[in-house]
Amino acid sequence: MMVEDAICSFCGCLCDDINVEVEENNVKRVRHACRLGSSKIMGHERIRSPMVRKDGELKEVSYQQAYERAAEILLAASKPLLYGWASTVCEAQKKGILLAEEVGGVLDSTATVCHGPSVIGIEEKGLPGATLGQVKNRADTIVFWGCNPAEAHPRHSLRYSSNACGRFTPEGRSAKRIIVVDVRETRTSKNADKQVIIQPGTDYEVISALRMLVAGKGDVVPDEVGGVAKKELASLAQMLLAAKFGAVFFGLGITHSRGRYKNIDNALSLVADLNSHTKFVIMPMRGHYNVGGIGQVLAWSSGYPMSVDFTRQAPYFNPGETAACDLLAKADTDAALIIAADPASNFPRKIVEELAKMPIIQIDPYENPTTLLADVVIPSAIAGVEAEGTAYRMDGLALRMRKLVNSSYPSDEEILDGILECVRSLRSAMRMQGGA
């Protein structure tokens, strides 16, 4: 059987033209996807059964037993952290928010170690953006700043940006000017018309210089900024001004560097400034396929897109205080539920060492280093492959993920429901005991 127009659940491109050949409930072949997407859809070795750690060893248990243990851990905590959420569907995210409210926890997503700074930048300046199709149809000038889509978003260029053809861009790549700004040469920059290599940590200054040049105040700009000659920056500014429709895509090269959200803040202003002269839009290159989704769901549920503290029953938001890494770095949390994420691999080592000191519940299809630290391990169906649901593309467009194969594993949503039910019954049992 061939599933057509399936949606890839790897990165924020959310390519929706994937054809998947399924035989006897197994994925046999994946067409149109990139290496990252194919690998995800083809699948890897799975966790076989729910497990609970006893005497230092993970022992197989039933789902119900795992849910009950998870509920005990969450209810015993005075500040549980519910972290992950980027690689699962919105339906599970909604349940997660409800669970965070019920147990009085802090819900945070992997955005805080990716584009969290972008969100803070957007809070300062707003986001002048567009859907990816707008870029495909119109953009004649594309800037990749601190991102490397050739490796992180392999089909971005063909479907949406550099190599895409659309109504006003019928000649595709040949009529476009591609600019890459980075601290190193990358596969992306090697195919660019212009690459600008800057010193690490100088993004903010370079953007300020460009804003000055775009505004015609180049005379104030020093001869060299961020290791780049003013002449070079002036020619870059000219390229930007010459665009009929320009698009800036930015990645972790700018959010993870010195300056963090201020870099984004300034880039957003550069784009706003450019709109006084021509048309420009800007967009973060989101990594996980539905990291956009948790931001959207959390925003409409709580008012904030990440790092929401529900401990006082009212949402409170302040990355720097309520983000996962903040809480762990300050040992200000006492249990963790990790879903669709692997903080043991992706957090700084010192923070992982703090994480390991607390009880951890893990919900994931795959074994990973977080499993090595977990007290409760609950294997789940792979969202977007074995379970359907909603995901938000990097431009905020919602799509419905198809189910490609059946699975004996429960979905993330079902698992969270199971835990939620145990939390409620355990709490009412505790209340009755307390009352007796």
Place this chain on the structure above:
Amino acid sequence: MRNIVIAPLAPIRISVEAEILSPDIFAPLSLEQICGLDVWQGNRKRRISDLFRVVGDEGPVKPEETALRLEGDFSRVKRIAEGMTAGTVDVTGSVGMHAGNNMKGGRLRILGNADDWLGREMRGGSIIVEGNAGNYAGAGYRGERCGMRGGEIEIRGNAGAYLGEHLCGGNIRVAGNAGDFPGAANQGGTIFIGGSCHLPGAEMTKGAIIVNGKAKVLPGYQKLEIVTIGGEKYQKYAGDLVENGKGELFIQAGSS
């Protein structure tokens, strides 16, 4: 003055949110009533007396007649002296985030260090920190256009990043170094930094920043003349011109 002393009964792990630790709240209450006030520790509502020892004079009095002394380590206690309008708060140790948040009057003195967001959106009064302050001292909340609007913050040690972000008024004085982006989007306040800092005055439109040590200056700043302030020579800059700013930046001559 009515003196009230509060001290933690034991070291605090999960941080406590204690916006009620303020002369305005305590002044009209008896010690017993104060002991019964709620604070939050994570998702648990606790009484002050569950976590702290409270001793001192009986009330009621007016806030300006209240002297609150916090003895010991309050580094995991947040929102101390939030919104206080009068009286004094003295802390012998360090304080957690958001101390002096939205403060309007009175005096907060911290002998140890202050964590992030000291004096956030402060409108009046004074804060003195003998040690260091974290990030965002005198800044505004996320997405807010205005940080501190009035009053004084004096930090005798170093300050972290984003010092006085979105400053709309008031004075901040740091004896030591400041981190990245002090005075970003300053719209009318004054910042003095005794040591060095990185990229001061980003998008500043009004106000002044004086740096006694070294600082990397943004490309949106126009170099002007050398001026003398308090007997010291400073290189004056105007900016940030990316925002057509009319702010003034002074960096000690010969240091940058």
Place this chain on the structure above:
Amino acid sequence: MIIRGGIVYDPANGIFGEEMDICIDGGRIVEDAKGEVIDARGLLVMPGGVDAHTHIAGKKMNTGRIMRPDDSRLGTEPRSGVCRPSTGYTVPNCYAMGYRYARMGYTTAFEAATPIIEARHTHEELEEIPILDKGALTLFGNNWEVMECVHDKDIAKLAAYVAWGLRAARGYGIKIVNPGGGEAWGFGSNVKGLYDPVPNFDVTPAEIIHALAEANEMLRLPHSIHLHFNNLGKPGNYTTALETLEALKDIKPSRMRQAVHVTHMQFSAYGGTSWRDFESKASVIADYLNRHDHATMDMGQLLFGAATTMTADAPLEYGNARLTHNKWSNHDIELEESSGVVPMVYLRKMLVNAVQWAIGLELALLTEDPWKVLMTTDSPNGSPFVNYPEVIALLMSKPKRDSEMATLHAELSKRTSLGGIEREMDWSEIAIMTRAAPARILGLEDKGHLGLGADGDVSIYNLSPEEVDASKEHATVKKALATAKYTIKSGIVVCKDGEIIATPRGKTYWVDAAALQADMDRLMVDLRDKFERYYSVQMSNYAVQDVYVTNPKVIKAGLGAEPLKEVA
């Protein structure tokens, strides 16, 4: 349920302040019922409020939330009882939307602008809004397929596209925002007026509007076209408003309703040549409406304080952002639309803002027939919807208007006629502007009235219309309207004395219109090509799936459909 002894205002059924009982059974108004008795003796009773134009869901609302944590923190209320937590003032979270409307006695609200391609997101949010019945209007005014049909003068194919688009978006009706301007914004420009050609498409805004109105009537849609004029928000734009209204005079409505609904007219009734000589032209607009019957409008009242502007009029938002030096979000939507979000604060001391404030009130007070003017703030553009009681109090009380004006710029009286208007609206007129008329204008047969078979949505206010003099006691009026004594939704008490006590799931209206198969076939050739070459998604992944509208109320329309029952 029996609501006993209230003073009932049900203008659609000719009831203007009569003491009577209202019975509800099975979620609908019935002749007789048993069960719970609600004592409403002497109290003001009206049908549940209906908001025909508000922004409550979708990408731009969420963009507002994400860019405004400063606003989200303002409305924080903890989770308690049956309620999940609330946040936000101008951009509330989904739960607050439902609770706050219900607290004011509103039971129905229509989201005013959704591009088809982003309708899935809009429905995700609508589903999370508790209590309210809702629907979403669908944007068509800058859509490539629309403009191509208009260019080819192929109204039949255009109608087929509208039918297809409403189905794909699970949408309720045709929304047109700055037609042609959104497309022009794709390359950073705008259209200047009704007859300025849209770049690359060789059509004018006038042609787009007229053709969509024709298609609307060809499909016999329950609602008329819902129009946000070109040049909105610009001094001197009242001429564009009048020109546009004139251009639609020949449209023959297919139902007993208007041919065009003009939204947030306040933003389009501007005189002057710049913000310096900016003045009200509300009287000219009201005069036009008094002499013509093909158009209705809503106020789009502006109130002083915080707002968040959000509209598909993207070039307007860029202008707003540059003018106020505020944060700016923009969102261009491939082949369909553009849009923007900018926070705003309207200041008493600003003459321009004071004139804007006056214009909304003038429009309502100078238009004789309240069935032609809906009370809105274009929430959250003019002000968040929680401030409706303030608007109503202003409409009902000349002393309140006078005391407000006394605090405003001295120049104001030269720029508007508001000070000279004596009219004070009564409860019948308020019931029309907030209940009966929005339901009729939208074509919602079961809403906005208390006749037999209507939805059992009732609001009861802690105010005796016979004892309270709204002119003098405007503060009492405002307070009573802000917190309904009871809000009853489909026969369930959802709010009592301001407290939310039940959160039933509301339904979502959408219109399923039929077009001729031959037209649909021709359309499909176009659309396949567009998906192949221009869209960034596959056609098979485009339309909103049923799972996103879990409690639908489908209204059939279109060619060959049963004639719709007319609203009373």
Place this chain on the structure above:
Amino acid sequence: MISGRTLAQGANCESKMSEDFFKAASSCHLSKEDYDLLGLSDGKNILLKNEFGKTVLSPRVDDGLRKGIVFVPMGPWANILIGPDTGGCGTPQFKGVEIDIEATNSPIMDIRELFGSVQRAEA
């Protein structure tokens, strides 16, 4: 040092316990100049260290890097060198981290060894 996504790391990020992921994420890319300077051509590994920790990786020449900049695929090996400070905004600084590098004969730890030393507290 900067850390970030590579194709190979990304393709294996859901099989982190595998040999493929080990190969993809335990490398350190550096300029030819630095490579030669450290004398890495005879099969030696490279030791990266700073105040937060040290990690041994296999060196790879990358023409895209300037002298003085090394790239390590994101993951647990790179993260040993990342500080816990979130700089007041929730996100650690994963790029632009100052480190010292030298050649070493020490072996590269596999994923289980890497986490074997993490102290766990029993729930």
